[in-house]
Amino acid sequence: MKRTFILILGVMAVVAVLFINASEPEAGYGVGDYAADFKLPNTNGKMVSMSDYNSAKGFVIIFTCNTCPYxxxxxxxxxxxxxxxxxxxxxxxxxxxxxxxxxxxxSMDEMKKRANNKGYTFPYLRDDSQEVTKAFGASKTPHVYVLNKESAGKYKVEFIGAIDNSPNDPTDVSETYVEDAINAILAGSTPAITEKRAIGCTIKWKS
Structure with a gap:
């Protein structure tokens, strides 16, 4: 009986490790780190990189999707x-x-439909390899990274996490984390809040 119980515990531990590995990326960027540039396909058929934006002061990188309710x-x-x-x-x-x-x-086809139907004013990119997502350390949709472009090719992570404090109802928003972070950077300051846990659906990782 004791051996059977130990065996069951061992199997449960292995399953737990496999589940964690399948549902969570490796540790990614932290606040204060510098994010590497990327090149990913947009819904308009073009490739997009941060270096394409010569006049940008920073970026709001949002890992999101078509299907998650959040x-x-x-x-x-x-x-x-x-x-x-x-x-x-x-x-x-x-x-x-x-x-x-x-x-x-x-899929990219469904992303194109949604971007067109909703009138996206921003690029909507696919990370098929999931390498960019893993590099950032995103785990949810949506998951936000506010980057400060200090100089050409230097993108400092200033905020990570949630857009605001109301994942369901926009009328209940009382704290705007991303807006506050951007406003602080534009004012030459450091954001007062640099991390807030992202609330959303777990990213669907390749097995």
């Missing part, structure tokens, strides 16, 4: 962020990391 709830707010801050030097770049074999609704 991502859908934040969609209008993401559009509003780009409309508010792109002209101030902080454009949104959205990245869909989900494995399409698990979420067919996140």
């Amino acid at each position: 991502a859908k709830a934040y969609e209008s707010r993401i559009i509003d962020l780009d409309k508010e801050y792109a002209d101030k030097g902080f454009p949104v770049i959205a990245i869909n990391p989900n494995d399409v074999s698990q979420q067919p609704g996140d």
Whole structure:
């Protein structure tokens, strides 16, 4: 009986490790780190990199998708962020990391439909290899990284996490973490809040 119990515990431990490895990326960037540039395909057929934005002061990198209810709830707010801050030097770049074999609704064809139907004002990129997502350390959709462009090719991570404090209802928002972070950077200050746990669906990782 004792041996059977120990064996069961061993199997459970292995399963737990496999589950964690399958559902969470390796540790990515932290606040104060410098993010590497990337090149990913956009819904318009072009490749997009941060280096394409010569006049940018920074970026709002958002890992999001078509299918997650939380991502859908934040969609209008993401559009509003780009409309508010792109002209101030902080454009949104959205990245869909989900494995399409698990979420067919996140295919490039479906992304094109959604971007067109919703009138996205920002690039919506696919990270098929998931390498960019792993480098950042994103684990949810949506998951936000506010980057400060200190100089050409130097993108400092200033904020990581949630857009605001109301993942479901935009009328209940009382704290705007991403907006506050961008406003602080534009004012030459350090954001008062640099991390807030992202609330969303778990990214669907390739097995």
